[in-house]
Amino acid sequence: MSRRTQRGFVNKAEALEMLATGRSGVIKVSTQAKIKSPEYKAAQNVLSAIDVLAEKLTGDPEHFHLKAATHRTPSD
Secondary structure, eight states, X not given: OOOOOOTTOXXXXXXXXXXXXXXXXXXXXXXXXXXXXXXXXXXXXXHHHHHHHHHHHHSOTTTTSOOOOOOOOOOO
């Protein structure tokens, strides 16, 4: 008897955690490679693909991008 796969269900939290780890590695490679080198360009392509997948999972095209700090004013 064959076992059915779990295709069709993506654990979003787990996937985003793995993508965050991969994205950090890609950024490190990017910062070490010469700008416009084949390694740099490949790293940028991977970074873009990670961001596209994160957008599909979250609906936020800038899920991994730094967010601006919000400024709270004290209530009177």
